[in-house]
Amino acid sequence: MNVEDKKMPVSLTLYQSDIPQNVGAAMRLCACLGIKLNLIEPFGFLWKEREFKRSAMDYIDLVDYERHMSWGKFRENHNGRIILMTTKGAVPYTDFEFQPGDTLMAGRESAGVPGDVHDAVDAGIYIPMHGQARSMNVINASSMIMGEALRQLDSTV
16 A cells, blocks of 8 residues: 555654664665654754755655644644654563654763653663664664554554
8 A cells, every 4th residue: 555545643753863874774764664753853964955855855745744833832732652763672672662752862862861751751772682682773763663653553554
């Protein structure tokens, strides 16, 4: 089934991203999957659309994205569960049961999310790492976990 034929049951949220190239890659990922992208400010960079065009290419015009001026403003506008992708998560992403309306949230590349945000989310999930590895690029991790969420929810859409 073409993605345009159905509404995706989940979304992706980036919390105060530090790296414009990751925002561009997230735009491209979400455009390709038909998933809404939420961007929580402030960013660790100046918003320059040309920066995103390098990594998002022409997909920037295809993505449904919304900028939220703060964590508080995002919370006011989001109704579903917030699932934080974090190295401090309690459950491996493959053991987590995703629900329609969930948003997968990635923290800042440099620092994750502050304690109050970590405490406010509905769940924390992680990707088991091999050996001494600590974490993946947020877009690589988001892609893996989004794939699992969509796989689980395919029959509910």
